[in-house]
Amino acid sequence: MPGHGRLHAELQRLLDAAVKDGITPSAVCAVAVDGQRLPVITAGDAVRFGADGIELPVDQRTAADAGTFYDLASVTKAFTAVAALALVDGGVLHLDEAVPVPAGGAGVTLRQLLTHTSGLPGIWEGWRGPLAAGAGFDRTALIADLLALEPVHPPGTHFEYSCAGFNTIMALAEHTTGRSWPELVTGHVLSRLAPDTALTFAPDPGRTAATEYQPEHGRGMVRGTVHDEAAWSLGGASGNAGMFGTAPALLDFGEALRAGLPGILSPATADAMWTDQLPAVLGASLPTSGAEFGHGLGLRIGQAAWMGSPAARGHNGFTGTSLLVDRGAGISVVLLGNRVHPRRELSNFQPVRLAVSRAVYTALS
Template sequence: MTATHRHLESDIRRLLNQCVADGVAPAASCAVVLGLDWLPEIAAGAASPETYFDLASVTKLFTTVTALSLVDSGELELDAAIGGRLPAYRRGAKSAVTLRHLLTHTSGLPSQWRGWERSLDEGRAFDRQALVADLLDTPLEAAPVTRFEYSCAGFNTIMALAEHVTGTPWAALVQERVLGRLATDRITGTPRVEHCAPTEFQPSLGRGLVRGIVHDEAAWSLGGLSGNAGMFATAGGLRVFGAALLDGLPGILSPGLAAEMWRSQLPDMLGNNFNPADPGFGHGLGLRINQQPWMGTAGREARGHGGFTGTSLLIDREHGLTVSLLTNRVSPRRDGDDATGLRKAVSDVVYSGKNDPN
């Protein structure tokens, strides 16, 4: 390990320890790739390199790759109206929605689907089939490609579409199309509880301290691993996925679709509704672009995704780096620091390490 890498490891360890000491999160872990160098995994607080974290919305990247693999195999189409497969999308403005719209949050769907709340309010057990039907009945809030609105509902709709077309449960599709083709076994939708960092204490939902079960309530109601959330990983495991994304997902996606993930989609799709001055507005297929609040000031060409639980994956081809940063910042409550400051600080030190000539 070079002197630069030793200093970088020391800086990251200091940031993670400070995160724990300041009460941002009780556990944190980070794994970095710089060029050809895979730095040692770093953990702080109630975590080790073997600790699994709830990835929250970082799961959307796995959803994207799973869906695009079905495009590669001819089972889905990127730009065909999904109403050709889903009856709930055959009428009105919904009849124009495509998979590309869903992957870029331009479908017009609302940010959240909260149909699961009705089951809890009425004291009923979750019925996944009924909940998926309710999800698919969600009305649009705007016509397709007239706005960008980050939508968990849209990514669960991708899950429902894929299951409907293939007749295969979502978890099995993700395993077959993505996880089984990665060089790691440290990413899963069904972790062992004792290996997981806990998330939120939720007695009002009858869950107590959530651990080893997806924190996101919509995904929980749908059975766990879903289109919007539900994946668990160690920092090292997520780093393997990030490195695969950086390399174009060989053996998983065709080069053309892997490139489409990376390409900025919104200028062409939104036209005059696109605001290039907004640094958090860039989006490929599934991949968020140039989110400087956490990707850092040098991350203008970076791609990746963050998660509500305090997780993030950053990849940057220009600089040849991957940063997997995992925390459980929602434990035991969600109303504290959202870990954006930590994520930016780690991004900044990694970029500075990459640019250090020593």
């Protein structure tokens, strides 16, 4: 694209500054404009702190590169949505029928779960009990505890971002199909992107950016296993988190989203991911729903804090990750970081996301 050299230089400056300012130990950015991919931009160290949480000498650190796997955190929810919607296309699940698991009381639908309007609370912390007791995790018991969560709002009356809701989608899909969540996501999404895609629930730890030092949970320095504790307790692969990927591989997924997920979803279902569902789902409750942006089936819409445009769709993740896609502008933007390394209190990553998004949109204008 014209001027891509200037954009590349600006993105490199932004990533270098984020590392220098201590916002994140590393960052990797991949951008496509009208299908043309810029060279991947990298900065910093994927591993800066050792197994004991102590900063490593410079010569013992692991530099980030285009092949580094990052914990995608809640960007995983976009994959969860696509897997669930593929089951809808196949007639296995239904968007507007009450789900056949006891989630949030009677009447909760998959559409509500995908749009964070199910009434379920934001988080589920059932993993804390077994961890505190030193009993180990029993996934069956944990799923039962998850599905016993009491709603905090009647379904379809309030927007509340809910990791618990997306883990309920996972439980619903497993219950209905009799297949494990990794099988479902791999079969319905990852294998249809590319058989050898660098998107996985089980990365090579030696090629993965480290996240948090968690001795309080008996985990030490987390690397190659999911950072999110709920996902960790459920075996590492879950509906709310657990996916790892490289920036180029996540850009492949973004470009597939931009193109309507051909070969993965029907055109109508793919469009529903793109279309704001909140007015229809919430109805008269919309003005007081708590949502300051739109939400498609699994994709956030026009989130001003980091997207840079009301036309953008995508998702961000707690560890320092994001995927932005804009059909009208013809762009996909991936930003991967490990801002929680070695502690989650390290930084606020939103300004970096926003600066990267604005740089891309500015280059287009």
